[in-house]
Amino acid sequence: MKSDRPSHEDFPHFQTLNTRWMDNDLYGHINNVTYYAYFDTVVNRYLIDAGGLDIHSGPVIAYVVSSGCDYFRSAAYPQVLEIGLRVTKLGNSSVTYSLGVFAQGEEALLACGQFVHVFVDRARETPVPIPATLRAALEPLCAPG
Template identity: 45%
Template sequence: MDHREPPRDRRAYAEFQHLQTRWNDNDQFGHIYNATYYELFDEAMNMSLIKRGFLDGSSGGPIQVVVENGCTYFTELSYPDRLEIGVRIDRIGKSSFRLSMGMFRAGQDIESARSHFTMVTVDSATRRPMETPKAQRDALATLIVPPAQRPILPDQAGHNP
């Protein structure tokens, strides 16, 4: 197995979205079903993007589509946990960006799961990639946590968090 980055603490994220788990989020083993994690991360991501003027599909302007995502699980969560999902931008390119999100049980300092979504900006009519408008890149930049402010946990020495 490849190197697995340990869980991050709250300081690794720029902002938090608060969500409540639901009874039907639990699977037969009594913890949140793995696909539900993606739904919860997607909800938090969309809350952060809407706050910055994204996801207006009726404007005719560029839209962002997911081209890659992934999730790493550290500790179980289950209903009725209250969640705080940290959001940050890892990188912004010419036509794409990557968000990372950490899922925390409310009040805990270490994430229980982490997800990433890579988004590409496309023309809403042709669905062809295009440069992300400067105003959108500037809005995304508000979610960047400068490396100097990101925590380095003892077992992360030598690894880029």
């Protein structure tokens, strides 16, 4: 029986991140809030590289409107992480991402996060349809079903 947790093979895109000394908390593992920074880094790097998102002066930007994370195993500095990215819902102006955190070279899921981006007009801060170049970059990340 397959676990409800996604596996390494469920993510079509990966980015490697090095943990930092400051990521550890007093308990000696990566603090839970730091995972959200990892997620934001991976998604935005993908949108910039694959979709041409101009975070500095483009007319459309993306706001995080919802997020969450489930933790299964600890990570700690110094450790290299592989963060998998997939899209679980691609709407008109919003996208829901799923992110899997793995220790480099390992198959066991450390944490699984999700967040929702809403694309907005930078000047008016109102939702707009996802630009064609970004939609084209996001479509290959869509999870089956």
